[in-house]
Amino acid sequence: MTHSLDPAALDQLFLQARTFNKFTAEPVGDDLLRQLYDLYKWGPTSMNTQPGRVVFVRTEEGKQKLKPALMPNNVDKTMAAPVVAIVALDTAFYEHMPTQFPANPAARDLFASNAGLSTDTATRNSSLQGAYLIMAARALGLAAGPMSGFNPTMVNEAFFPDGRWKANFLINLGWGDPSGNRPRGPRLAFEDGVVLA
C-alpha cells in the first residue's frame, strides 16, 4: 500500500482525466451504479457521518422532473447523459450515528443539538463524498461531468419535498465521448495555491 499507482492509473484519475459533456450510447446499468456506490462509500467523512445522499436519475420521467431546474447551457447535455447524479445532503444525517459511529454514543446529540455544526458538517462532507463519487467513477472507467449550474430550490421542491435532503451539486455520468470536450483549462501554479510552512 505504499507504492504509487502506475502512470496509466494516474492518467485515468487525474492527469488525462476530463470533464465530459457528451457520452456514448452505451447504457449505465443499475448494477454499475451499485458498484460505484460500493467504491465511493469508503471515502472518509468526519466521524463517519456520511451526510452525502445521491439520486441517480436515469429514467425519462426523472429527467423531465430535473429539466426545469437546469441552467439553459446545461439542459441538452444533461438530458442526453445516461445518468445524472444529484449529490445531496441529509440534514438529519446524525440519526444514523448510533449505527455508523457506535464508538461515541454521544455523537448523535452532539450534532442534533448544534445546527451550525451539523450544517457545516453536512455541507463539507457531502461535498467530499461527491468528489469521491467523481474519482470512483473515473476509477471504474466512467466519465463524469460535474455541474453547479442549476436552481437548487427547484431541485429540492421536485425531489425532496419533505425538506430533509438538500441538493448540493450535479454530476452527469456515462461512458465518455471525447468529441464533446472543451479545451482544457489551466491550473494555478504551485506558488499561487500552496504555502510551505
Next chain:
Amino acid sequence: MTHSLDPAALDQLFLQARTFNKFTAEPVGDDLLRQLYDLYKWGPTSMNTQPGRVVFVRTEEGKQKLKPALMPNNVDKTMAAPVVAIVALDTAFYEHMPTQFPANPAARDLFASNAGLSTDTATRNSSLQGAYLIMAARALGLAAGPMSGFNPTMVNEAFFPDGRWKANFLINLGWGDPSGNRPRGPRLAFEDGVVLA
C-alpha cells in the same frame, strides 16, 4: 480510458484504504508535495474556480503554530505526522478567473458581485479539492488522516491574518503505519444513501 482500474488500485484508493493516525519515520519531501499538487490540481471545480488553497505544515515551527488550535485528541497524532495539510479556501478566488477561465471574461464579476454565490462556490469547491488531495495522496501510496477537530478561528488568526484565506479542514499526511488504525467503521447501505429515479 473506458476500463476499470485493476483490483489492487481500487483497493488502494477505496476498498482497503483507511484513515491513518500513525505514520512511519520516513520523511515526505517537498518534491513529493509538489508531485501531489500536480496530481490533485487537475480535479474539476465549478468554472475552473479552484478556490482551494493548502498550507503544508512540515516544520516544528509551523506545527507549534497549529498546535493550540487542535482538539485534544488530535494533538499527538498531528504533531507526530510528517506533514499536516491545512485545506483552506481563498475568499477572493475570483481574482484568478481572468487567467483560469478566459472563456468567460464576465466570470470574475459574476462572483465578485455576489457574496452568497462566491461563499457557496468557495466552500463546496475547496472541499472537493480537499477530497482530490486525499485521493491523490492515496494514489501516490501516501496515507491520509483527515480531521475536522480543530478551532478554525484560531487557525485563521495564526496562518491567515489578512483574512483572505479561511481554513476548511486538516489532513495529516505521511507513509502509513497501520498499527495506529482504529477498527473500520461501517457504511450506510445503498438503500439508505441512494435513490434511483
